[in-house]
Amino acid sequence: MLKYRHVRNLGFGGLEHPVMNLLGNPEVCTNGAILDLWHPVVPTSEIEVGIVRQVVLLGQAVSYSLTAPGTYFAWRTDPAIPAGTVFMPSVVTENLPVLHRYGYLWTSLGDPSESLFEIPEYDEPDRRNIHAATIGVYCSAPRAVENFLDLGHFPYVHTGVLGIEPHTEVVEYDVHVDPENNELWATNCRFFQPMAAATSTTGKTVGYEFRVPHPYCCLLYKTSPLDSSRVDAIGLFVRSVAPDYIEANMFLSLLDESSSDSFIRQFQQLIFAQDKPILENQNPKLLPLDPRAETPVRSDKLAIAYRRWLSDLGVTYGVLPKT
Amino acid sequence: MIKLFDYILSVNCYKQRLIMSILDVPFESIPVDFYPGLEHKGEEFKKINPLGHIPVIDDDGFMLRDAHAILVYLASKYDPTGLWYPVNSPELVGETTQWMLFAEGTTNTASAARLHVNLGYEFDIDSCREGAHRLFRVLDEHLWFREQENRDWVCSGEHPTIADIAIFPDVILSEEGGIARIDYPAIRRWTDRVKRLPGFLPMPGIFPTADARPLSHEV
Known part of the structure; x- marks a missing residue:
C-alpha cells in the first residue's frame, strides 16, 4: 500500500494492457516532435535496486530498473517481465535510451538528441537540488506548463503567498526565442510577492525569468531571498501519461542552507496543490494552439508565444492543433 | 504551545488545523516529509507514533495520535461552550x-x-x-x-x-x-x-468563499 509510483490505474482503462485507453480514445502518442524528446520517468531517489517498476509515458507502458552497480535500464513493457519482479538485465530484448540527470531518470520513445537541456545552476557547489514531489493531475502537459509560466494568477490562486490583491499588475516583460537552443524565454519580469519563498519573512517585488527548453518542461528563475544577485531555479518536468493526464515532477535548485527538505517540499507542494483544481477544471483539456481559440490579455504574452512555439515545433500531443 | 506533526496535503492533518483555527487555539506546525520522504515510516518518527502515521499532537507533553481522537481531545479541552463535542447530550x-x-x-x-x-x-x-x-x-x-x-x-x-x-x-x-x-x-x-464558519481555514485545493459584507452594511 505504501509503495508508490508503480502501476497506477486511472480508473478509465486497464493499465495491464500496454496501450492505455482514456475516455475510449487511443492515447498512444504518434507525434514525432514529442516522441523524439527525452521525458522524465521517475525521480532516481525512488528507484529500488533490482526490482522492475512500471509507469505510463505518452500512452505506452514503460518499465525501468536499476542494477546494483548503478546502471539504469528502461524498456517498453514486456508482459514476460512484470512489474514487481526481480530485474535481470539480460532478459530485456530492446532497451530504451536512458539519461540520469537532475535527479530524474529520463528516457525517449523516439530518436532523442544526445543530451538534455542544460541547467548550469544544478552543478553549482553551494546549491541544494531537491525533488519536491511527483503529483498526478488530470490536465494536459501544455496546460500545466502554461500555468507555470503565468504571473497573472498569483494573487488569486496563491493568495498571500506568491501574490496578493491589490498588487495584481503584471508589468510589461520581454519574450524571445533563443535561436541557439530553440528555447523560449521571458525576461525582465517583476512581481510583488508577500512570501516569495519558504524562507521569506516579508513581501517584496521579485525578479523573474521563465524558460521553456522542452514542450513539457519549464523552469523559472527568481531572485534568491538570501542573495539578491543570484537566482533560485524551480523546474516543472512533466511526464505526460495521456494527453489529458500528467505526473508532474517539481525540481528545485536553491541557495538555502537552513530550511529542512521537509519544509521546502511542503512549501512547494502547497503551491502546486493550489494550482491543481484550476488545472483540472480548464476547458478544453487540451491546449488550443489556434490564436483565436481563447482570448488572451496583455500579461499572457508568454502564453501566446508558448502556443506559437509549440505550433512551430509541430507538437500535436496534449494540444488542439491549429486548423 | 500545541505541536502538530503535520503534512500540508493531508486531510487528517487539515482536520486538526481547521478545528484549532475555529477554536482560536495557537499551534505550531512541525512539517513531516510524508511525501516523497516517507518520514512518518522512519525509525525516528516511530518514536513519536509507533503506527507510523500522522497527525500526532504534542500538547505540553501529552501526546495523542489518530485524527478523530485528536478532534475529540481538542474540542473537549479548548471549546468552553462544549458545543463542538456535545458530551452533555x-x-x-x-x-x-x-x-x-x-x-x-x-x-x-x-x-x-x-x-x-x-x-x-x-x-x-x-x-x-x-x-x-x-x-x-x-x-x-x-x-x-x-x-x-x-x-x-x-x-x-x-x-x-x-x-x-x-x-x-x-x-x-x-x-x-x-x-x-x-x-x-x-x-x-x-x-x-x-x-462560512467563523475562523474557517482553507488548505491547498480548497478555496475559501468570497468575503462579503452583510446586506445591512452601510457603505
Missing part, C-alpha cells in the same frame, strides 16, 4: 460518534482515491470511488432531511460538531480523486456552510 454525543465513524469511511474511500491519483498510492481505485459515492449518497440524503428540519449540520443540534470537521475535508477534496459532487446538491450546500 447523550443523543448528540452518540450522533457525533456515529458520524465520526462515517468519516473513517470517507477517509478510506474518497481520500484514498485522492492519494492514489495525486501521489500514486496503490489502492483499488474503482472500489474507492464506488465506496465514496455510496457514502456521499447517504450523506446527501441525510443533509437534505436535516435542511427540511431547518438544521445545517450532520448532527441534529443547531451547532456544528467535530463530526462536520471530520467529514468535510474528505468531501471537499473528492474531485482530486475523480469523485464528482455534481449529483449531491445538499452536500454542496453543506460544504458552503462549513466554509
Whole structure:
C-alpha cells in the first residue's frame, strides 16, 4: 500500500494492457516532435535496486530498473517481465535510451538528441537540488506548463503567498526565442510577492525569468531571498501519461542552507496543490494552439508565444492543433 | 504551545488545523516529509507514533495520535461552550460518534482515491470511488432531511460538531480523486456552510468563499 509510483490505474482503462485507453480514445502518442524528446520517468531517489517498476509515458507502458552497480535500464513493457519482479538485465530484448540527470531518470520513445537541456545552476557547489514531489493531475502537459509560466494568477490562486490583491499588475516583460537552443524565454519580469519563498519573512517585488527548453518542461528563475544577485531555479518536468493526464515532477535548485527538505517540499507542494483544481477544471483539456481559440490579455504574452512555439515545433500531443 | 506533526496535503492533518483555527487555539506546525520522504515510516518518527502515521499532537507533553481522537481531545479541552463535542447530550454525543465513524469511511474511500491519483498510492481505485459515492449518497440524503428540519449540520443540534470537521475535508477534496459532487446538491450546500464558519481555514485545493459584507452594511 505504501509503495508508490508503480502501476497506477486511472480508473478509465486497464493499465495491464500496454496501450492505455482514456475516455475510449487511443492515447498512444504518434507525434514525432514529442516522441523524439527525452521525458522524465521517475525521480532516481525512488528507484529500488533490482526490482522492475512500471509507469505510463505518452500512452505506452514503460518499465525501468536499476542494477546494483548503478546502471539504469528502461524498456517498453514486456508482459514476460512484470512489474514487481526481480530485474535481470539480460532478459530485456530492446532497451530504451536512458539519461540520469537532475535527479530524474529520463528516457525517449523516439530518436532523442544526445543530451538534455542544460541547467548550469544544478552543478553549482553551494546549491541544494531537491525533488519536491511527483503529483498526478488530470490536465494536459501544455496546460500545466502554461500555468507555470503565468504571473497573472498569483494573487488569486496563491493568495498571500506568491501574490496578493491589490498588487495584481503584471508589468510589461520581454519574450524571445533563443535561436541557439530553440528555447523560449521571458525576461525582465517583476512581481510583488508577500512570501516569495519558504524562507521569506516579508513581501517584496521579485525578479523573474521563465524558460521553456522542452514542450513539457519549464523552469523559472527568481531572485534568491538570501542573495539578491543570484537566482533560485524551480523546474516543472512533466511526464505526460495521456494527453489529458500528467505526473508532474517539481525540481528545485536553491541557495538555502537552513530550511529542512521537509519544509521546502511542503512549501512547494502547497503551491502546486493550489494550482491543481484550476488545472483540472480548464476547458478544453487540451491546449488550443489556434490564436483565436481563447482570448488572451496583455500579461499572457508568454502564453501566446508558448502556443506559437509549440505550433512551430509541430507538437500535436496534449494540444488542439491549429486548423 | 500545541505541536502538530503535520503534512500540508493531508486531510487528517487539515482536520486538526481547521478545528484549532475555529477554536482560536495557537499551534505550531512541525512539517513531516510524508511525501516523497516517507518520514512518518522512519525509525525516528516511530518514536513519536509507533503506527507510523500522522497527525500526532504534542500538547505540553501529552501526546495523542489518530485524527478523530485528536478532534475529540481538542474540542473537549479548548471549546468552553462544549458545543463542538456535545458530551452533555447523550443523543448528540452518540450522533457525533456515529458520524465520526462515517468519516473513517470517507477517509478510506474518497481520500484514498485522492492519494492514489495525486501521489500514486496503490489502492483499488474503482472500489474507492464506488465506496465514496455510496457514502456521499447517504450523506446527501441525510443533509437534505436535516435542511427540511431547518438544521445545517450532520448532527441534529443547531451547532456544528467535530463530526462536520471530520467529514468535510474528505468531501471537499473528492474531485482530486475523480469523485464528482455534481449529483449531491445538499452536500454542496453543506460544504458552503462549513466554509462560512467563523475562523474557517482553507488548505491547498480548497478555496475559501468570497468575503462579503452583510446586506445591512452601510457603505
